[in-house]
Amino acid sequence: MAGLLELTVAEAAAKIASGEISAAEYFEAWHGAAAGDELNAYLWQVEDPANYEVEDGPLRGIPVAVKDIFCTEGAPTTAGSRILEGYRPPYTATAVRQLDAAGARVLGKTNMDEFAMGSSNENSAYGPVLNPWDRDRVPGGSSGGSAAAVAGGLAPCAIGTDTGGSIRQPASLCGIVGLKPTYGSISRYGMIAFASSLDQCGPLTRDVTDAALLLAALQGRDPCDSTSVGIEGGIAAPSREDLRGLRFGVPGELSGDAFDAGVRENFEATLAKIESLGGEIAEVTLPSAEHGISAYYVLAPAEASSNLARYDGVRYGRRSENSADLLEMYENTRAEGFGPEVKRRIMLGTYALSSGYYDAYYGQAQKVRTRIAEDFAQAFAAVDFVVTPTSPSVAFGLGEKTDDPLSMYLNDFFTVPMSLAGIPAISIPSGLAAPEGGGPELPVGFQIAAPAFAEQKLLEAAYALERGIGFEARPEGVDG
Amino acid sequence: MAESAHELEAVIGLEIHVQLATRTKMFCGCALSFGDEPNVHTCPVCLAHPGVLPVPNEQAILYALQIGLALECEIAPHSIFHRKNYFYPDSPKAYQISQFDIPIASDGQLGDVRIHRAHLEEDAAKMIHVGGSGRIHGSGASLVDFNRGGTPLVEIVTEPDLRSAAEAAEWARLLRETVRQLGVSDVNMEEGSLRVDANVSVRPAGSDTLGTKTELKNMNSFRFLQRGVEAELERQRELIGAGGTVTQETLHFDPVSGSLTSLRSKEESHDYRYFPEPDLVPLVPTEEMLREAREALPELPAARIERYEGMGLAGDVAATLAADPGTAAYFEATAGAAAGVEPKIVGNWVTGELAAALRQGEDEVAAADSKVEPAALAALIGLVSEKKISHGSGKTLLAALVAEGGDPAAIVEREGLAQISDSGELESIVAAAVAANSEAAEQIKAGNPKAIGAIVGAVMKETKGRADGGEVNRLIREQLGG
Numbered sequence: 015m016a017g018l019l020e021l022t023v024a025e026a027a028a029k030i031a032s033g034e035i036s037a038a039e040y041f042e043a044w045h046g047a048a049a050g051d052e053l054n055a056y057l058w059q060v061e062d063p064a065n066y067e068v069e070d071g072p073l074r075g076i077p078v079a080v081k082d083i084f085c086t087e088g089a090p091t092t093a094g095s096r097i098l099e100g101y102r103p104p105y106t107a108t109a110v111r112q113l114d115a116a117g118a119r120v121l122g123k124t125n126m127d128e129f130a131m132g133s134s135n136e137n138s139a140y141g142p143v144l145n146p147w148d149r150d151r152v153p154g155g156s157s158g159g160s161a162a163a164v165a166g167g168l169a170p171c172a173i174g175t176d177t178g179g180s181i182r183q184p185a186s187l188c189g190i191v192g193l194k195p196t197y198g199s200i201s202r203y204g205m206i207a208f209a210s211s212l213d214q215c216g217p218l219t220r221d222v223t224d225a226a227l228l229l230a231a232l233q234g235r236d237p238c239d240s241t242s243v244g245i246e247g248g249i250a251a252p253s254r255e256d257l258r259g260l261r262f263g264v265p266g267e268l269s270g271d272a273f274d275a276g277v278r279e280n281f282e283a284t285l286a287k288i289e290s291l292g293g294e295i296a297e298v299t300l301p302s303a304e305h306g307i308s309a310y311y312v313l314a315p316a317e318a319s320s321n322l323a324r325y326d327g328v329r330y331g332r333r334s335e336n337s338a339d340l341l342e343m344y345e346n347t348r349a350e351g352f353g354p355e356v357k358r359r360i361m362l363g364t365y366a367l368s369s370g371y372y373d374a375y376y377g378q379a380q381k382v383r384t385r386i387a388e389d390f391a392q393a394f395a396a397v398d399f400v401v402t403p404t405s406p407s408v409a410f411g412l413g414e415k416t417d418d419p420l421s422m423y424l425n426d427f428f429t430v431p432m433s434l435a436g437i438p439a440i441s442i443p444s445g446l447a448a449p450e451g452g453g454p455e456l457p458v459g460f461q462i463a464a465p466a467f468a469e470q471k472l473l474e475a476a477y478a479l480e481r482g483i484g485f486e487a488r489p490e491g492v493d494g
Numbered sequence: 495m496a497e498s499a500h501e502l503e504a505v506i507g508l509e510i511h512v513q514l515a516t517r518t519k520m521f522c523g524c525a526l527s528f529g530d531e532p533n534v535h536t537c538p539v540c541l542a543h544p545g546v547l548p549v550p551n552e553q554a555i556l557y558a559l560q561i562g563l564a565l566e567c568e569i570a571p572h573s574i575f576h577r578k579n580y581f582y583p584d585s586p587k588a589y590q591i592s593q594f595d596i597p598i599a600s601d602g603q604l605g606d607v608r609i610h611r612a613h614l615e616e617d618a619a620k621m622i623h624v625g626g627s628g629r630i631h632g633s634g635a636s637l638v639d640f641n642r643g644g645t646p647l648v649e650i651v652t653e654p655d656l657r658s659a660a661e662a663a664e665w666a667r668l669l670r671e672t673v674r675q676l677g678v679s680d681v682n683m684e685e686g687s688l689r690v691d692a693n694v695s696v697r698p699a700g701s702d703t704l705g706t707k708t709e710l711k712n713m714n715s716f717r718f719l720q721r722g723v724e725a726e727l728e729r730q731r732e733l734i735g736a737g738g739t740v741t742q743e744t745l746h747f748d749p750v751s752g753s754l755t756s757l758r759s760k761e762e763s764h765d766y767r768y769f770p771e772p773d774l775v776p777l778v779p780t781e782e783m784l785r786e787a788r789e790a791l792p793e794l795p796a797a798r799i800e801r802y803e804g805m806g807l808a809g810d811v812a813a814t815l816a817a818d819p820g821t822a823a824y825f826e827a828t829a830g831a832a833a834g835v836e837p838k839i840v841g842n843w844v845t846g847e848l849a850a851a852l853r854q855g856e857d858e859v860a861a862a863d864s865k866v867e868p869a870a871l872a873a874l875i876g877l878v879s880e881k882k883i884s885h886g887s888g889k890t891l892l893a894a895l896v897a898e899g900g901d902p903a904a905i906v907e908r909e910g911l912a913q914i915s916d917s918g919e920l921e922s923i924v925a926a927a928v929a930a931n932s933e934a935a936e937q938i939k940a941g942n943p944k945a946i947g948a949i950v951g952a953v954m955k956e957t958k959g960r961a962d963g964g965e966v967n968r969l970i971r972e973q974l975g976g
Contacts, residue, residue: 085545098544105538107545206544211772239547240774317772320579323588324542328638340636344581367579367767376769 018043020493023076023171023224030075037068037075044077048122048168053144055163057082058090059122073231074117079169081160082123083130084110085204093206094128094138097325097332097351107204108236109173109215116231121169124159128353130180130208132156133425136416137355146489147456151409154184160218161188167492171228172218177209178310179429181216182441186404186459189443192218193225196466197436198243201236207321209314212433222477226252245469252477257293260475263397265300273406276447280458281403284444291482298393298400302385306431307423309382312366312375319363387435394465399475402428404441404459408449432463439463440476443485502696504727505704506662507654510669511647512679513687514557519644520616521548528685532639540644542586547773554646557678558614559779559787561648562599564676564794565609572778573598575771580764583638584618591616594768598777605796607665608653619643659723663716666690671795671817683714690719694726706740712747722747725754798822806838814845820862831872835879843875847889851896865899873902886959887911914960924969927952938974946970
């Protein structure tokens with residue numbers, strides 16, 4: 015059985031297609047692995063994998079761990095929140111249907127920061143997820159359950175959502191590949207909204223090829239999502255072997271104190287690897303990027319304050335009992351149903367949108383957003399990609415940053431600008447580094463960003479670099 | 495110093511919500527309905543389940559464009575939707591998708607009233623408060639029917655160009671006719687597919703500043719609109735007359751008692767925290783959509799009134815004819831068939847004699863649905879104009895046509911309605927009438943021309959109205975040596 019779990023998704027799909035292994039046998043193997051979840055990665059798993067029938071397609075027989083932010087008809091969907099405890103949606107998200115249509119099947123729903131608000135998965139109402147490399151550390155967030163499931167050998171692949179880094183950062187902290195595609199490439203229909211203008215679905219996988227395989231199935235224009243356009247020409251498996259003729263821009267604004275020494279060292283080694291593969295390193299400037307976090311923490315909470323207003327106890331989910339009137343029912347339901355980080359962001363966002371403050375906060379943040387997009391456009395006139403470390407540090411300890419929201423928010427420093435610009439970015443594991451306080455080495459992620467809809471080119475470069483780096487480390491006890 | 499109440503002029507603007515008669519809702523595929531079982535026309539989108547997204551209804555956009563064009567508005571090449579945030583059970587998302595700073599249409603005109611803007615939005619669900627007064631306060635429970643939630647609406651906002659309650663009601667009728675004739679809404683005020691709110695203020699006559707306004711809601715007929723605005727104008731005039739000031743507030747008009755109660759004051763007004771709806775892309779009408787909307791525009795009442803006035807019709811006759819497309823078509827067919835008769839005379843017959851005759855018919859029908867064919871009415875008007883029959887016989891003939899239809903010439907023949915053209919015969923009838931009414935004849939001779947009526951009446955009675963009134967008058971004066 016262990017042999018099946020060592021296969022990448024691409025390898026397994028090929029063996030299932032050729033009949034070498036059966037879809038049922040492969041799914042059973044993963045179902046068994048997922049049942050041994052000690053990381054709190056799953057909130058729900060399929061109960062009966064029998065009667066196994068799947069569509070014929072490129073992902074035929076592939077189990078997928080799905081972040082609990084995607085609606086799945088009849089199966090619990092909580093977005094990591096108490097307010098949706100017991101909620102079973104009457105419909106399925108387009109992204110999940112797309113995977114279904116390609117032959118994949120949901121293995122389970124993964125834990126996450128409540129409504130995708132967080133960078134450590136400690137904001138889940140259902141307990142934190144543990145990092146498979148060190149169970150005293152966080153897996154990152156908000157797609158922490160998906161990242162831990164893939165890294166911890168509990169799923170061959172997963173999907174998550176990324177609003178300001180929620181796929182890339184946990185992928186980095188767990189030593190796997192995480193891709194945030196261009197805004198609009200994958201339908202958001204059925205994906206519970208956090209910040210609608212930033213939220214984007216993407217894959218978390220063991221390698222770049224698997225990310226391409228999932229993206230190929232996920233992308234596309236959806237009539238149910240007016241903002242979706244898909245990726246013209248689709249996505250093919252990457253095959254590029256070197257980086258000759260490609261220019262990688264390093265933002266000059268990346269100062270040494272922005273990230274840990276171990277991360278810096280690894281980042282520089284990776285730049286050297288790019289050069290050894292024939293790529294060229296250049297300096298670019300993103301003058302507005304340093305305001306990204308400030309703008310993001312106005313825009314995202316503003317949209318969230320509106321998106322989360324529907325959880326009012328009237329139609330579904332939790333309703334506080336024993337309220338004297340309507341207002342009290344609203345107040346009690348939301349006071350009991352939401353966790354502290356969600357409340358903090360609802361209040362921030364409500365304030366930012368209030369009459370008299372709108373221009374100073376929301377309006378100003380939108381201007382910063384436009385500037386950042388322009389910065390990237392200028393940079394891409396000179397280089398093919400912009401590269402940064404994915405996260406300023408390796409995985410940090412559980413509880414280490416929970417009392418300091420600002421320090422937690424800075425985790426998104428490198429990932430937020432791409433989200434604001436709507437461009438695709440991938441995090442690939444680039445090696446191991448010791449944490450600042452000492453201890454066993456942990457994965458470091460390398461982020462590559464490309465112009466909008468240049469996913470194929472991005473995947474090709476990431477694939478070549480992945481091969482060059484040859485990252486083989488796995489958490490203790492995980493095959494593959 | 496308190497100003498005299500009589501010197502305060504009314505300043506009224508209207509806000510009209512028009513439910514569009516599309517097949518499906520504004521942002522989902524649920525059917526529009528009225529009066530169905532509660533909550534049967536719902537889906538995850540209009541119930542605001544987690545993760546759903548709105549998809550704009552193209553037909554609604556087309557209808558909104560038609561309304562914008564009919565109101566002579568400028569169409570925004572690029573308008574956007576906003577979220578209007580508020581908590582209430584009739585709003586499942588806790589925000590309404592509406593338009594805010596860039597509406598689809600703005601700066602138009604209908605009749606004498608300028609249109610400030612017209613924008614697209616979605617309707618709220620319907621709340622039913624069980625027990626108590628029917629309002630939420632004091633009710634035992636509240637039920638929500640989401641069938642209506644998400645119905646496409648166009649909100650039309652006028653400039654404050656109306657100067658009396660009657661003018662406001664009259665203009666609202668013109669707007670309803672205009673929207674009805676576009677075929678984009680049922681415009682039924684009782685069912686709520688047309689809802690009119692009024693912004694009312696007063697100011698010293700001749701002033702160009704605006705007084706503090708109040709907003710009146712819940713006037714579900716034109717009569718109530720007029721009465722509500724009248725009541726509010728009176729209240730404001732009395733208040734200011736007594737040295738008081740008007741407070742900005744929203745008022746609920748109770749048509750039964752005629753009273754106005756405050757719903758909320760300005761201080762209590764919501765902060766809707768508007769921001770651009772991130773789930774929708776900008777609304778950019780294509781050339782093709784604009785062309786389609788333009789081509790779908792029928793001739794509308796205001797344009798038709800103007801055209802009829804150009805044909806010589808009086809303003810009120812033109813307005814009556816233009817208000818209903820069926821009547822307008824009937825008038826035009828009749829005028830076309832009545833060669834040599836001025837359209838003005840045809841218009842007078844349709845709105846005057848014919849309308850009166852139809853009212854007296856057994857079941858009142860519109861001209862277009864009556865037994866009187868336009869060609870028949872044209873022939874009738876021709877007979878009267880050419881003095882082949884008298885005006886009185888014309889009315890008799892019309893009554894016959896209303897009752898049974900048919901060919902006027904045949905009825906004239908059958909009923910012997912032809913005018914007495916033998917002057918000898920008429921002369922002797924006149925002579926007999928003068929002789930029989932010697933008292934009146936003496937008065938005429940004594941210089942009282944009004945006394946002639948008695949003799950004319952006698953002649954008409956004798957001839958059963960078949961005599962030409964002018965000729966009878968002339969003969970009487972001649973015989974009395976006048």
